[in-house]
Amino acid sequence: MPDSKVEGNATLTKEPYATYLSFLERVLTPPRLRHSLGVMQVMVELAQVYALDAEQARTAGLLHDAAKDLPEAQWAQLVQEGEIELRCAEDQDYVFYLHGPVGAYFVRKELGVDDPLVQDAIAMHTYYGQGENWNHPLVWCLRFSDILEPNRDWREIPWLRQGAPRLRQLAYSGKLLEAAHLQASIVIEWFDTEHKPVHPHMRRFHEDHKEI
Secondary structure (H helix, E strand, O other), X not given: OOOHHHHHHHHOOOOOHHHHHHHHHHHOOHHHHHHHHHHHHHHHHXXXXXXXXXXXXXXXXXXXOOOOOOOHHHHHHHHHHOOOOOOOHHHHOHHHHHHHHHHHHHHHHHHOOOOHHHHHHHHHOOOOOOOHHHHOHHHHHHHHHHHHOOOOOOOOOHHHHHHHXXXXXXXXXXXXXXXXXXXXXXXXXXXXXXXXXXXXXXXXXXXXXXXX
């Protein structure tokens, strides 16, 4: 397997990625940008495992958190502008869930990123939304990458510190459903224990696949 970090660095000097990077440097904090680059790196690696389109994987990984650091006044305006539906109480939580669909609209508006699958991956990586792409391998790989990217430090979150190595093993060996169920299990236990809102779509997926 080629060195995805080296390949990724070279890619970022080319268009459209140079434009994307310049944009992210303006709208993200340095730690969030570093995270996004790490997610892109893992997406490139997982694209080979699941035979995904490399450009879609790279774009979704790099841009997935494009709206995460926006001030509330700006993201609230984008919710209205983009006519983003809030179907449950959890959808209103910007930090955990709503930044996904807002980010999808944001990069379509500002960067012209309108590939339907990339749009869904960015919107749905937070478990938001419905439709046939909710369980698409590209979407799940983005959810995996969000946890597995190399800049994450999970030392203070025991559920992820203990679960991430097994998640990595499953995801990189092509066992998508097993990895997805494990990730949902880890996040639900973490959120329930710390009284964070669990998205009903994540809980439903976990229940529907509990026999895995």
